[in-house]
Amino acid sequence: MLTYLNGMGHEVTIPHTALLLRGDATVLIDTGFADPDVINSAYPQRIWRTPEQHLQSLLGSIGSSPSDVDIILHTHLHYDHVGNDRLFSNATIYAHQQELSYYRDPTAPLMRQEYFAPKYHYPPQFDAERIESISADTTIAPGLDFIHLPGHTPGSSGVLIETADGLTCFAGDLVMVRENLDPKQPVGLHVDVDMCERSRRKLNSYGAQIIPSHDMRIFDVADVRKLA
Ligand SMILES: [Zn+2]
Helix, strand or coil: CCCCCCCCCCCCCCCCCCEEEECCCEEEECCCCCCHHHHHHHCCCCCCCCHHHCHHHHHHHCCCCHHHCCEEECCCCCHHHHCCHHHCCCCEEEEEHHHHHHCCCCCCHHHHHHHCCHHHCCCCCCCHHHEEEECCCEEEECCEEEEECCCCCCCCEEEEEEECCEEEEECHHHHCCHHHHCCCCCCCCCCCHHHHHHHHHHHHHCCCEEECCCCHHHHCCCCHHHHC
């Protein structure tokens, strides 16, 4: 799933991440997964979350709350990126138009479970009616750009952020782990591996530092089992 045609059968622990940006507006990139028990029963896997890891608790730990979030940007609409939209009633939510047209009836059966596509009787994970669609690379605010990086899914997108430490990009699941920055090692789960490579080249052209979406090493924890 993480590294195409490589490392099959090698089990790793991965995080599900969301990023909070605080500036003139408060912006959240992705919202993680909903109730782990519902996820584990509908699409058998082993995901878990401690109470402290719930988005509401994490926001509270930095003196914030869901009502502070003005904008949510979705890198794509897989269940583990959209599961807590319902907490953020004040936010305007955006995703790429191609995600909104693809998630309802994905061609690849593997993708139906990733989207929890309601057509296939999965419990809906988000309210599509709330989501505003974006169909081209767009500046959301000065220093904050939403860019199309398809390949993992048709409407996969990244968020380019000007930070005090330089240009940074959260590239969604185009870069689940840092190995995916290697042209020979695209992400394993994708709809189009050639599109992944074109998006990787586009991403590279910005010269931004990149935050992988499912890589335990972003937390500077040497031994991932300590978080398990
Ligand atoms: Zn995904």
